[in-house]
Amino acid sequence: MKHYPIEHECRKRIDFWPDKPVVFGGDVLEIGPGRGDLLMHMAEAHPEKKFVGIEIGKRRFFKLIPRIQKRNIKNIQLIGGNARVVLPLYYRSNVFEQAYVLFPDPWPKKRHIPHRLLSVQFMTLVARSLKVGGDLFVATDVAGYAGWVLENAEQMDFVELVRPPTMNKPLIDGYIPTFFEAKWREMGRNIHYQHYRKTREITEPLDDEARKVIEILGDEG
Ligand SMILES: C[S@@+](CC[C@H](N)C(=O)[O-])C[C@H]1O[C@@H](n2cnc3c(N)ncnc32)[C@H](O)[C@@H]1O
Numbered sequence: 001m002k003h004y005p006i007e008h009e010c011r012k013r014i015d016f017w018p019d020k021p022v023v024f025g026g027d028v029l030e031i032g033p034g035r036g037d038l039l040m041h042m043a044e045a046h047p048e049k050k051f052v053g054i055e056i057g058k059r060r061f062f063k064l065i066p067r068i069q070k071r072n073i074k075n076i077q078l079i080g081g082n083a084r085v086v087l088p089l090y091y092r093s094n095v096f097e098q099a100y101v102l103f104p105d106p107w108p109k110k111r112h113i114p115h116r117l118l119s120v121q122f123m124t125l126v127a128r129s130l131k132v133g134g135d136l137f138v139a140t141d142v143a144g145y146a147g148w149v150l151e152n153a154e155q156m157d158f159v160e161l162v163r164p165p166t167m168n169k170p171l172i173d174g175y176i177p178t179f180f181e182a183k184w185r186e187m188g189r190n191i192h193y194q195h196y197r198k199t200r201e202i203t204e205p206l207d208d209e210a211r212k213v214i215e216i217l218g219d220e221g
Pocket residue numbers: 001031032033034035054055056057060081082083084101102103104105117178179180181
């Protein structure tokens with residue numbers, strides 16, 4: 001997914017399933033669940049927790065709904081929209097215990113770096129949405145992307161690496177490979193896993209992009 005100006009992203013409709021919540025809460029967040037296999041697996045394993053999936057791809061979002069219904073899973077809230085908009089608008093601070101960003105679109109070339117999702121700016125938004133002590137899990141099949149995320153995290157003094165990053169050894173309890181992971185593994189690619197923790201409250205003001213979202217769409221967070 002390209003990194004378009006936020007004004008452009010704010011014009012797009014946000015979809016909710018099963019419906020638009022009155023209170024935007026949750027325990028576990030997955031950004032870009034795609035086919036949703038891991039999200040559904042985790043939700044079934046932890047019926048006591050509420051899972052939130054934010055998926056920008058409308059086709060993916062609408063395909064995921066019947067899959068969840070078929071498995072009769074009741075503890076998933078799906079939001080069809082750009083997490084760059086949805087997070088500052090609805091989930092600004094100290095909500096989730098865990099967040100997952102697995103196999104973000106790689107944009108492997110240097111000139112494409114502005115399109116990558118896990119920038120310092122975006123990771124800060126995700127970290128804001130976590131409770132202090134909350135965990136962020138990242139996985140990618142692109143070594144350069146993994147290194148870039150590590151460099152970005154080093155610039156954020158409110159997150160720390162919980163354990164050294166691993167290759168081909170998931171750091172997530174009760175993990176099943178996502179659709180993309182299974183595909184890359186079959187092709188013999190190495191998978192890089194990272195596990196971060198939020199170490200303190202983020203008191204710094206929101207960045208310009210997040211502030212613009214609130215300016216344009218209102219203040220629901
Ligand atoms: C390569 S796929 C990985 C899907 C899934 N995590 C997996 O591992 O099978 C990347 C996913 O992130 C979603 N995505 C990309 N940018 C996003 C954004 N800004 N907000 C929400 N979802 C996003 C894409 O639509 C896609 O479903």
